[in-house]
Amino acid sequence: MSTEPLDEWLGAAWSEVPERLRPAVVDHIFGVDLVTMSSYAAIKARYVLDRLDPDRRGDFEDVAQDTMVELTATLPTERIRHWKALVIKRLQWQVLQDRRSRTAEKRHPGRRVDYESAVLVLEDHRSGDVEERLADRTVLLNALASITHAETAAVLRATFVIAEDGSYTDVLTTGEVAQDLRFSQQKVKRLRAAGAKLLRAAVRAQLDERDNEETP
Structure with a gap:
């Protein structure tokens, strides 16, 4: 177990964390290892897609992976007490963002769509x-x-x-x-x-x- 202080990596970019410290940093900040988080994200992505974007339910692994990348690209600024709730929240955000982007691309770029007046x-x-x-x-x-x-x-x-x-x-x-x-x-x-x-x-x-x- 590393004796180096791990709080210094709160709020840090993932790329800044030395590779040898990453497992310990993830466990310190999230209270769980990255493999367990990723597996949980993949399981819950199915349910989130079923509810929010059923047309993409087959893409649950990609959504889970994108979510984990977003979740760790910049580490939280404080230690997480409820990592499962955070993963679900970020999954929902990722699915909604993907759906909005897809919807916008399918419509008419370069033209305005009017809403009321x-x-x-x-x-x-x-x-x-x-x-x-x-x-x-x-x-x-x-x-x-x-x-x-x-x-x-x-x-x-x-x-x-x-x-x-x-x-x-x-x-x-x-x-x-x-x-x-x-x-x-x-x-x-x-x-x-x-x-x-x-x-x-x-x-x-x-x-x-x-x-x-x-x-x-």
Whole structure:
């Protein structure tokens, strides 16, 4: 057993940990060895995929491996008391991220998908160059951040998939949002209807502010 202090590796990148110390560091931080964690992730990935993305249930080993890579790429900043709960949480995150990316790629990159009138307001503005697309992305993100009602804000944030380069804004369906948030579809419809009015007003306020800043 190594006598070297292991807390110094809390929050460290996996690549920084000497190979000879990695087994001890993992056991110290997670309270379990990496093989056991990986086996547990593979088992639970089946159930997470069945619930969140059944079309990919056959890819459970890949999902488990990706999850473990993400989980250890940068080690936690504190020791983990409940490693199983952490693995399941990261599996769910990985599956949802993969599904959102896949959904966005299947739709229409380079074109906006309107949600109520909010995105239509953005579409009134020119979006041909990178600077303008990024500006529109910022407008939408700021508008979303201004919604103060927690559940309405959660539904709106889950609704939009926004490309980092601003090239497109994808909109998830009511069913997809309901599944992501574990809300009923009726609740999502109600919150989106209320949120559309708030978001439309927030987007207009953001655009007005931007136009005023650009006016000499």
